Amino acid sequence: MGRLFDVALIAVILLSVAAVLVESIPRYRSGWGPELRTLEWIFTGVFTVEYVVRLWCVGKPGRYARSFFGLVDLAAILPSFLSLVLPGGQVLAVVRILRVLRVFRILKLAHYVGEANLLGKALRASRYKITVFLFTVVTIVVVVGSVMYLVEGPENGFVSIPAGMYWAVVTLTTVGFGDITPRTGWGQLLASCLMIMGYGIIAVPTGIVTAELTLASKASSDSSASPDDAVCPDCRLDDHGPDAIHCRRCGAELIREVPDPT
16 A cells, blocks of 8 residues: 555656646646646645655654655645745746655665666765866866956957856857857967867766776676685685685685585
8 A cells, every 4th residue: 555655646746747847838827827826736735745744654753854855855845835935936846756766666676776876886986086077177167268358358258257267168068059259360279279178078077987887886796796715814815716726915825615515
């Protein structure tokens, strides 16, 4: 029954998100606005009751309220009440889609959860390298934006250093909106160099995360494999290769433990 309730709740979540999306379309909002708003308040009432009941049922309501799913459940009901003081705030109700993450637990898709944990581990391992990379990118953006402000000037659209920095970000990421473009020869030369640099910079975080993901995947497969039976008699290290003769740490001759036939 609990699983059936959660599946039904996910269906209600999807319907509520669909109602918010439909309400944002002017044609449907003008024709079905009151009905959609009434439906939104019905969904909000359901989620509010469900949230209060969860707090009442769990053993530690404070811990649940501060957990990830507890905060998501709270965020699912706040936008409707926010719309009472901030018109249009109900569009934030689309955060309810995060509650669909429960499907991994409900349907027992443990394999996908494990893969998500593996990806999270790789991202955490690469956070320092990514931080250094981002500081480097920010430095390039500030320097190039300042130079473009000096070279092009307000007459060519670079009215300030922040405007030059905005152009540098757009150019470095190869987006190229075209709302601000260099007019002078030196500016176009600098823009060309920045565009070429952008292609190389985009690949850096991908390579960092991919390398860490490979290491995390290898470590996970190694930990799930059966341990080797070669044990060093001196340092007791036991993770040797199947054909190892001497300990890779201290060099002592290995002792291979024979399993008890009983």
